[in-house]
Amino acid sequence: xxxxxxxYDFKWCPGCGDFGVRRALxxxxxxxxxxxxxxxxxxxxxxxxxxxxxxxxxxxxxxxYGFHGLHGRSLPLAFGVKMSRPELNVVITAGDGDFLSIxxxxxxxxxxxxxxxxxxxxxxxxxxxxxxxxxxxxxxxGVTVSTPYGKLEAALNPLEFYLTxxxxxxxxxxxxxxxxxxxxxxxxxxxxxxxxxxxxxxxTTYNDTYDVIKGDSKKGIQPKAWNVPQEHDPxxxxxxxxxxxxxxxxIGIIYRNTAVPxxxxxxDQQGKKVSHRSLEQLVDSYRV
Amino acid sequence: MKSQDFVxxxxxxxxxxxxxxxxxxxxAAAQAGYHAQTFATFPSQILGGPTWTQARISTRPVLSxxxxxxxxxxxxxxxxxxxxxxxxxxxxxxxDSGTFELVANGRTxxxxxxxxxxxxxxxxxxxxxxxxxxxxxxxxxxxxLEQFVKQRFSRGRSGDEEIIRANIMAxxxxxxxxxxxxxxxxxxxLPTKPERExxxxxxxxxxxxxxLAAGVDVYIGYPISPANTILIFMERNLVGPGKFAYxxxxxxxxxxxxxxxxxxxxxxxxxxxxxxxxxxxxxIGMGWMTEVPVVIVNVxxxxxxxxxxxxxxxxxxxxxxxxxxGDVSMPVIxxxxxxxxxxxxxxxxxxxxxxxxxxxxxxxxILSERTQDIPRPDLSSLVIENREVYxxxxxxxxxxxxxxxxxxxxxxxxxxxxxxxxxxxxxxxTHLPSRRVEMTERRFxxxxxxxxxxxxxxxxxxxxxxxxxxxSKGPVREAYEALLDRGERLGWYYTxxxxxxxxxxxxxxxxxxRVIVPELNYLGQFAAFLRSQGVRAExxxxxxxxxxxxxxxxxxxxxxxxxRQKRTVPA
Ligand SMILES: Cc1ncc(C[n+]2csc(CCOP(=O)(O)OP(=O)(O)O)c2C)c(N)n1
Ligand code: SF4
Ligand SMILES: [Mg+2]
Numbered sequence: 001x002x003x004x005x006x007x008y009d010f011k012w013c014p015g016c017g018d019f020g021v022r023r024a025l026x027x028x029x030x031x032x033x034x035x036x037x038x039x040x041x042x043x044x045x046x047x048x049x050x051x052x053x054x055x056x057x058x059x060x061x062x063x064x065y066g067f068h069g070l071h072g073r074s075l076p077l078a079f080g081v082k083m084s085r086p087e088l089n090v091v092i093t094a095g096d097g098d099f100l101s102i103x104x105x106x107x108x109x110x111x112x113x114x115x116x117x118x119x120x121x122x123x124x125x126x127x128x129x130x131x132x133x134x135x136x137x138x139x140x141x142g143v144t145v146s147t148p149y150g151k152l153e154a155a156l157n158p159l160e161f162y163l164t165x166x167x168x169x170x171x172x173x174x175x176x177x178x179x180x181x182x183x184x185x186x187x188x189x190x191x192x193x194x195x196x197x198x199x200x201x202x203x204t205t206y207n208d209t210y211d212v213i214k215g216d217s218k219k220g221i222q223p224k225a226w227n228v229p230q231e232h233d234p235x236x237x238x239x240x241x242x243x244x245x246x247x248x249x250x251i252g253i254i255y256r257n258t259a260v261p262x263x264x265x266x267x268d269q270q271g272k273k274v275s276h277r278s279l280e281q282l283v284d285s286y287r288v
Numbered sequence: 289m290k291s292q293d294f295v296x297x298x299x300x301x302x303x304x305x306x307x308x309x310x311x312x313x314x315x316a317a318a319q320a321g322y323h324a325q326t327f328a329t330f331p332s333q334i335l336g337g338p339t340w341t342q343a344r345i346s347t348r349p350v351l352s353x354x355x356x357x358x359x360x361x362x363x364x365x366x367x368x369x370x371x372x373x374x375x376x377x378x379x380x381x382x383x384d385s386g387t388f389e390l391v392a393n394g395r396t397x398x399x400x401x402x403x404x405x406x407x408x409x410x411x412x413x414x415x416x417x418x419x420x421x422x423x424x425x426x427x428x429x430x431x432x433l434e435q436f437v438k439q440r441f442s443r444g445r446s447g448d449e450e451i452i453r454a455n456i457m458a459x460x461x462x463x464x465x466x467x468x469x470x471x472x473x474x475x476x477x478l479p480t481k482p483e484r485e486x487x488x489x490x491x492x493x494x495x496x497x498x499x500l501a502a503g504v505d506v507y508i509g510y511p512i513s514p515a516n517t518i519l520i521f522m523e524r525n526l527v528g529p530g531k532f533a534y535x536x537x538x539x540x541x542x543x544x545x546x547x548x549x550x551x552x553x554x555x556x557x558x559x560x561x562x563x564x565x566x567x568x569x570x571x572i573g574m575g576w577m578t579e580v581p582v583v584i585v586n587v588x589x590x591x592x593x594x595x596x597x598x599x600x601x602x603x604x605x606x607x608x609x610x611x612x613x614g615d616v617s618m619p620v621i622x623x624x625x626x627x628x629x630x631x632x633x634x635x636x637x638x639x640x641x642x643x644x645x646x647x648x649x650x651x652x653x654i655l656s657e658r659t660q661d662i663p664r665p666d667l668s669s670l671v672i673e674n675r676e677v678y679x680x681x682x683x684x685x686x687x688x689x690x691x692x693x694x695x696x697x698x699x700x701x702x703x704x705x706x707x708x709x710x711x712x713x714x715x716x717x718t719h720l721p722s723r724r725v726e727m728t729e730r731r732f733x734x735x736x737x738x739x740x741x742x743x744x745x746x747x748x749x750x751x752x753x754x755x756x757x758x759x760s761k762g763p764v765r766e767a768y769e770a771l772l773d774r775g776e777r778l779g780w781y782y783t784x785x786x787x788x789x790x791x792x793x794x795x796x797x798x799x800x801x802r803v804i805v806p807e808l809n810y811l812g813q814f815a816a817f818l819r820s821q822g823v824r825a826e827x828x829x830x831x832x833x834x835x836x837x838x839x840x841x842x843x844x845x846x847x848x849x850x851x852r853q854k855r856t857v858p859a
Contacts, residue, residue: 008717042699065703067548070544081698084553085552085698088552105538283497286488287485288315
């Protein structure tokens with residue numbers, strides 16, 4: 001789509017976490033295409049507006065369908081695509097402001113519906129594209145251009161938020177570990193229901209958190225990220241709550257509930273029971 | 289002389305049968321071969337509250353609700369006080385003497401509605417008692433109503449026969465009351481059965497049927513008066529393989545979702561009213577930008593903000609023509625009758641598919657709730673258009689060239705990016721001035737494909753013409769005919785295709801000395817739109833939340849026409 005286009009003039013800053021997310025998504029799509037033997041055009045990538053949303057134009061390799069929509073509205077757009085064509089694999093890429101601030105109203109309905117799409121949230125704790133304002137995941141007290149004296153709001157814990165909403169697949173990833181991230185995204189795509197892969201994707205320009213996430217022994221910084229323990233049972237919601245409320249940043253699959261039917265499955269079930277009238281019959285029902 | 293037409297208003301509390309009485313009368317009359325139209329206005333409270341509906345029965349197609357009442361049926365004193373002024377001289381007031389008393393003044397007919405109904409064994413037959421009395425007042429053959437009762441209650445249930453018996457008894461009790469009173473409003477002429485079979489339905493139902501006829505696959509909408517009944521119809525009837533209706537969580541979700549559906553290759557629509565349209569604006573702009581066919585029905589109510597949720601107005605024209613920020617000109621179709629609600633939807637989907645973009649259907653509260661008889665649409669003669677689908681290989685440049693290009697459907701080769709930002713031929717973001725110019729011109733050039741509009745025109749030789757739009761068509765037409773009868777000279781123009789206006793029509797209008805536009809808003813929005821295209825247009829406005837009355841229009845139009853005559857007399 002893409003970088004090859006001569007007119008396309010957006011570039012991620014050097015070191016931006018979004019490069020890693022892009023690579024991971026390419027790998028995940030490639031693996032899926034190989035495995036399912038479905039053409040790459042059976043995938044649709046829907047994105048919102050932000051540095052993150054540009055991913056749809058920057059994907060390299062075989063090109064899926066793309067829709068670069070409005071700021072905050074990627075979920076409703078994907079909802080329309082997926083409901084219309086359940087056989088398509090629909091992936092959303094969104095920024096933290098995009099998904100969790102302006103677009104936050106669209107998450108609960110999709111959780112209740114268990115819409116079968118995969119969201120890759122690219123969280124950099126800041127508004128990158130508009131040059132550095134605070135976002136819902138910016139820590140309280142954090143200084144940004146829009147919070148020069150420190151952010152007054154508490155920071156959102158997105159993983160806990162998703163759990164509370166009943167999202168049926170929740171994973172946490174890091175753009176600095178793209179191979180692992182690709183696996184998480186693939187698992188999300190395989191999940192028949194609403195999947196969110198929340199990715200730490202640092203903004204090197206406005207909020208460089210690489211050191212904090214990875215740690216730096218030379219500077220004496222303990223890594224914030226830790227792996228979800230092998231023995232964690234993703235079907236156990238209480239255990240999942242413990243993970244996301246613990247200090248630091250768990251990386252891995254947090255929660256997976258396969259017992260909830262997806263929206264498409266519910267619609268199919270209902271459709272079998274409903275009989276409908278033809279247009280002629282409907283018109284005739286208004287005969288005087 | 290027999291009268292050709294009969295207007296009755298039912299007024300009382302919500303839930304007293306005010307609505308069912310008017311609907312029942314319209315149904316019975318239409319079955320007998322009369323033309324019928326109802327007019328309803330509701331309080332915004334859910335239960336109770338003062339409410340009234342009106343039915344007009346005629347031997348000719350009905351154009352307006354009727355200015356003056358032949359009969360007023362009142363269920364309580366408050367209703368009597370509120371509405372009695374609107375009864376014509378020699379009209380009759382039928383009142384519920386079981387609830388209140390009126391001093392007999394030679395024009396009032398009291399009947400205990402409920403007691404009479406109860407005596408038939410069916411306490412729910414009050415509206416039958418009333419209808420029996422009404423039929424007697426205008427000498428309508430009793431068998432018309434009996435026929436109606438038999439048809440309505442033959443539902444294949446065990447109790448049918450008993451209900452039919454009780455209802456027919458209720459009819460004759462009402463009839464006897466009216467007979468005893470000695471009132472008579474003259475005889476309503478017998479109907480001539482229309483040539484084509486008629487159906488009786490509300491504007492929103494006609495619109496929903498039109499959408500189905502046009503091949504709609506997906507409906508996604510959020511509840512709002514007065515568009516709700518479209519959502520309800522679709523939830524019930526838009527089912528079957530590949531089709532669905534869904535109640536969205538907001539209008540923002542609805543507009544984005546139908547664009548997603550349109551992008552996925554479906555014929556998709558939503559319906560809303562002013563507040564919802566405001567929330568959809570950014571999304572509508574995206575539909576224009578990404579070139580995705582969708583249809584948005586805006587059933588206008590009084591604005592701005594929450595405005596007058598249950599009343600009628602024609603004040604969303606400007607915000608429908610220019611519904612988004614940036615350079616956008618939206619195709620708009622505004623039906624003027626219940627019948628046109630059906631064809632407007634077919635037209636809208638055809639336009640959306642043809643130019644690949646959003647189309648707004650601008651309906652009105654007055655049309656949405658109005659029940660009217662219309663000729664049964666001939667479904668087999670409808671022309672249904674579908675977008676040209678791309679069937680080539682990968683590497684397609686979706687947005688190349690100055691006009692409409694084949695539409696790639698996800699799942700098939702031809703992957704591209706739909707993009708709400710300005711884009712190049714593949715759909716990737718660009719800021720190049722030359723590309724910006726090219727893409728902007730491409731989007732506007734596509735509107736040329738929609739210049740196939742048709743219009744009504746009479747007395748085109750007249751230098752002054754009247755040109756209503758939307759739901760004001762009926763009352764203005766009635767006023768226009770009255771003016772011609774009086775010997776006034778005036779041309780008539782009308783189209784439901786508001787944007788783009790047919791170039792032939794525009795040419796004619798530009799020749800006029802003046803074009804007078806009666807419309808239900810303060811700004812004179814359609815007149816302003818015509819002026820912006822070089823037409824000397826002026827508005828006659830009203831912004832009460834109610835439709836025009838014919839007699840007001842006659843007076844106001846006459847005044848305008850006279851002004852001209854004075855001006856043209858040599859000094
Ligand atoms: C309705 C609307 N409001 C505001 C904007 C401006 N805007 C563009 S991107 C953005 C925030 C981006 O932050 P985020 O979603 O975190 O993405 P990032 O750039 O950090 O990847 C804003 C506010 C817009 N495009 N549309
Ligand atoms: S501003 Fe931040 S998020 Fe945006 S491209 Fe640069 S580094 Fe990445
Ligand atoms: Mg961000």
